[in-house]
Amino acid sequence: QVQLEESGGGLVQDGGSLRLSCVTSGRTFGHFNMGWFRQAPHRERAAVSCVHKSGSTFTARSKKGRFTIARDKSTNTVYLQMNDLQPDGTAVYGCAADRVVDNAPGMCAQPWGAVDVRGRGVLVTVSS
Numbered sequence: 001q002v003q004l005e006e007s008g009g010g011l012v013q014d015g016g017s018l019r020l021s022c023v024t025s026g027r028t029f030g031h032f033n034m035g036w037f038r039q040a041p042h043r044e045r046a047a048v049s050c051v052h053k054s055g056s057t058f059t060a061r062s063k064k065g066r067f068t069i070a071r072d073k074s075t076n077t078v079y080l081q082m083n084d085l086q087p088d089g090t091a092v093y094g095c096a097a098d099r100v101v102d103n104a105p106g107m108c109a110q111p112w113g114a115v116d117v118r119g120r121g122v123l124v125t126v127s128s
Contacts, residue, residue, distance in 0.1 A: 002026045002117050004095045009122030012085055016126070020080040022095030022119060029076040032097040032116075033107045036069060036080045039121075040091040047108035048093070049080060058104035087128045094121035 008020040024032065035050035049059040049069035057069050068081045078095065097117040101107045112118065 002028065002032070002097060004097060004117055004119035006093070006095050006119045006122045009093065009124045011125045011127060014085070014087055014126060014128050016085055017081070017083045018085065018124060020082070020093055020095075020122060020124075022078045022080075024076040024078070024097060026076075030073055031099055033099070033101050033104070034069075034071060034078040035096045035098075035107045035110070035115075036078075036093055037096055037112055038091040038093045038124075040088065043091075045094075045112045047110075050104045050107035051078060052101070052104040052107060054103075056104045058108050060108070082124075085124070085126045087126045089124060089126045092121040092123050095119040 003025045004022050006022045012018050033052050036048040037045050038048050039045040051057045051069050051071050066084045071078045096115040098115040
């Protein structure tokens with residue numbers, strides 16, 4: 001069974017950077033589409049950035065230019081590089097995997113509860 005384990009969360013100052021990692025167990029990493037979702041305090045969970053198994057990516061408009069998703073098939077890892085973090089970036093960031101979506105925007109459009117596999121998430125706190 002595929003499992004996801006995130007790391008890299010923590011405390012960062014306003015304007016700082018963090019890189020989150022999500023390691024996928026199992027040998028089928030290449031079959032999965034991957035995405036990062038976040039849930040800020042008192043807000044609904046929302047997609048941040050996704051990568052299709054073809055390599056194409058999608059990033060939410062509000063994060064474009066600051067957040068970048070990348071996958072490394074040699075290590076079964078997907079990364080989320082977050083630059084110029086703002087205090088509204090404080091949230092729990094979770095990794096998700098799904099086999100059957102047509103493209104990267106489709107992955108990000110998936111409801112969190114509907115994806116095949118979900119990680120536990122890591123907390124990112126941005127101090128002002």
